[in-house]
Amino acid sequence: MTATPRDVDVLIIGAGINGAGLFRDLCEQGLKVAIVDKADFGSGTSAAPSRLIHGGIKYLETGELSLVAQSTLERNLLLRNAPHAVRPLPTVIPIFSWLTGIGAALRTLFGSTTAPRSRGALLIKIGLAMYDFYGARHRVMPRHSMWSKARALTEIPPLTPGIVAAGTYYDATVRHPERLVLELLQDGIRASPQSEAFNYVQLLGSDGGIVRFTLPEGGELGFRPRIVVNAAGPWIDQVNAALGAPSRLIGGTKGSHILLDHPDLLRALGGRMIYFEANDGRICLVFDYLGRALVGSTDIRAADPETVRCEDDEIDYFLASLRELLPGLSFGREQIVFAYSGIRPLPASDGTAPGLISRDHSAPVMETEDNRSWPIVSLVGGKWTTFRGFAEEVSDMLLSRLGQPRRVSTQSLAIGGGRDFPADAAARVRW
């Protein structure tokens, strides 16, 4: 049955972290917004990250300094606004030489497309000092420090004796990313009760000014929006094609993770993340995630989010990297309890090494046409960490197009269970 189309200010297609973040921001401004997803809320790439809320220390290497500035700020804000879900994560970088990597880092900074290898102590010290500098706004965590080899091996005994030192600093981790997506949607509806969120709807296409979907229980759902936002992550180009506006905006890369049941490894980690260089120069990570050791990630060009999975050679790569890093422990496939993959919705690019494709976001607009009465704004890129800032930028653009003022800033707005969350552990026990 075809229902009467709903008039909305903004229709958002895709309820991952970027769609949900924008939904909340627009609802806070009093707009009437609809958000739809073809699957469950937050079940796309947003459910498959490394679970870091991070300032992007590795983007220093590619010279994306404004992204580091934004990411460190957003990390610090999330620690305040979502303390129930986002926690500090002490991090250790093992270092294998004193001076190497400076030439390669400079070449990368000036546009070389070969991935950097072997970052020495001096380079890491400079990087960590810059990271502290960029992370100063709303700082809530300690600054970096350097460990001697002896200290590092005392703190993490199974670590390879091949290190010369270690750097330590703080980033953060989100424990249940899907929950935060859901809470953003709930917060949005609380702020704007006329707004709505639908999952498991299938996009049929558009005719005239109406965008049509089928509902999971049968029947149709139609919207007459003033603006459409395509927040479909790695599916963005498919959604634009279905809306009659073909695009080539996304050039995704696949990233996989494994979870190990490995109590000895967790004991050695002691609540810290090891952020380490695998022997191909790529940065990998391992930390305690809900009582399992989370190991990731790979970075391989791939396009189809429907078929993405962690392949055997990725597992071999993780296990070999761990054996080299922590020779005092044993690693095998039998320890793997779960594996997952996702596609990073990165901007389309030709020829660049996957690790060097920009992690920054953008929101290109396809203006109205004779057969389409609404512009389409596509949310390209966009880290989990930076969703609030990205949403704010896009929301400001949409508000100005709709002739509405910003009523509420989301900078210090608590999210879901973060409201009234007690600040310290003792108060949390009493709570």
Ligand SMILES: Cc1cc2nc3c(=O)[nH]c(=O)nc-3n(C[C@H](O)[C@H](O)[C@H](O)COP(=O)(O)OP(=O)(O)OC[C@H]3O[C@@H](n4cnc5c(N)ncnc54)[C@H](O)[C@@H]3O)c2cc1C
């Ligand atoms: C391996 C890996 C590790 C990462 N680690 C981190 C990290 O540690 N920290 C960090 O900050 N970032 C990380 N990221 C990046 C981050 O996860 C993504 O950039 C972010 O989740 C993208 O969110 P999104 O909302 O744009 O896309 P998605 O989460 O993919 O959301 C898009 C939504 O659109 C829906 N959709 C698709 N087609 C349709 C349609 N036709 N109709 C309706 N809905 C549709 C999908 O179902 C999906 O829910 C990582 C990414 C990967 C892949």
